[in-house]
Amino acid sequence: MMVRHMGCDVLQAHDGELGVQKALSENPDLIIMDIGMPNMNGMEALSCLRESAVTKSTPIVVYTAWVGENYREAALKSGAHEFITKPISFEELQRVLLRYLPSPSDAADVQ
Secondary structure, rough: HHHOOOOOOOOOOOOOHHHHHHHHOOOOEEEEEEEOOOOHHHHHHHHHHHOOOOOOOOOOOEEOOOOOOHHHHHHHOOOOOEEEEEOOOOHHHHHHHHOOOOOHHHHEEEO
């Protein structure tokens, strides 16, 4: 809801496998994903997305309740651009997303 409030189009997936499929078919401007997802966890999804020519350079923000340097380090090492933990304020989320989107109104897709 916060991302939509910024004026971005949003694609959603309720598990990692579907998220990877949607990202590969829709080629979003930015991907926001959790670590803890069914069918394919966030680390596996991140690896798949980085192996694909379609999403190899797509900014990925990991937004998760999984705290700890082990998760942060692994996600960043695997190609995530940012690692932020839940909960987050609207203002902070907006600051993070604006690092990767030229303008919320110009963004085609945020997943």
